[in-house]
Amino acid sequence: MEKAGYKSIALDIAQRIVSGEFPVGCKISGRTILSSHYHVSPETIRKALSLLKDENIVDVSQGKEVLVTSDVNANEYITKNGYLKTAYSLKQDLELLLREKKELDRKFESLLAGIVEASDRLKNLKPYHPVEIKIGENSPVAGMTIGALQFWQNTGATIIALRRGTNVFISPGPHVVLGSGDVLVVVGDDSVYLRTERFINGAEE
Template sequence: MKGQVPIFRAIALDVAQRIINSEFGEGSKISGRTLLAGHYNVSPETIRKAISLLKDEGVVDVSQGKEVTILSVEKSYDFIERYKSAESVYSLRQEIEILLREKRDLDVKLETVLTEIINYSDRLRNLTPYNPVEIAVTADAHITGQTISQLRLWQHTGATVVAIRRGTEIIISPGPNAVIKAYDKIVVVGDSDIYQRTSEYFNRTMV
């Protein structure tokens, strides 16, 4: 499963933590792969991979007789911290990928709904092109806290509100009582100059 820690790496991390906890002191020797396999209830091959990883990191050394010697507490710290950093970066990348997928899905949904709205609205059907635009509402915009009805947007700008994007939520065809909040993104349609007129009207600061 993507994101799941391989067993051998989990064992290597556990051994490194036990070294830090002084269960295994520097210069001491720990049991061979067969005994370790019994302790972690895994195959000797899995233990071999774990010990090999620790050896590559300078945490332990392995003699030709397969005896494992603890080399460095400091390297154990380094190994664990580096792994935590890698996991943090991986988690952030995963979150970004999820957000991007959600945004793409929302964009597709919004485009579909816009097309349906245009097809069913006599007034909007006559706009060629209908130019859907998305305008962000700033924190100090004078329209913050007003309802769609109170905006009188058509009278002021010639634009029609077709949706509100609020975080990951999309409010389709908001009714006249829908309240505008700071940082909303208002989707409107109108003629070719609609973005400039509506943006200027939306974001006049409150007096």
């Protein structure tokens, strides 16, 4: 089982070299850190690095320093082994994405709570209802600023966030220009969705 483990780790490190995470000329983590990263013994890491050294991908000095020497050889190594991504990389990518999503969700909830608490208008809404509304391609509000639209006066809704692609803008100001495809997160009373949808996208619902 350990034999398969060190081969998989060697392939994973080679992939990280090819991707540029470990560029040629850089010194990568020593055995102790790598063994902690992959949750295996230092001996397993030593075997993985030995494989990479035999392939002229890294150089391991007497002082246990690991130097990346060739991304070309690393690419040849993963290609001839029919390797795309090991379970290590996939699991790490998933864990990272989940951590980032959890942190973003936490920040969003915290900001939302702060905005609601700070706004006199929102304090009087019992309850308030956050809803998401997408600006359509033919929306009459596309290309206009939030201020020019007199958004709250026309809808009774307060914009607490704007999603544009992968970016999120919390409490966008009056000078923000709205565009088709933007998603507004608004709060208001029970009928806020219908009023805001009509205002943004015309008669279409």
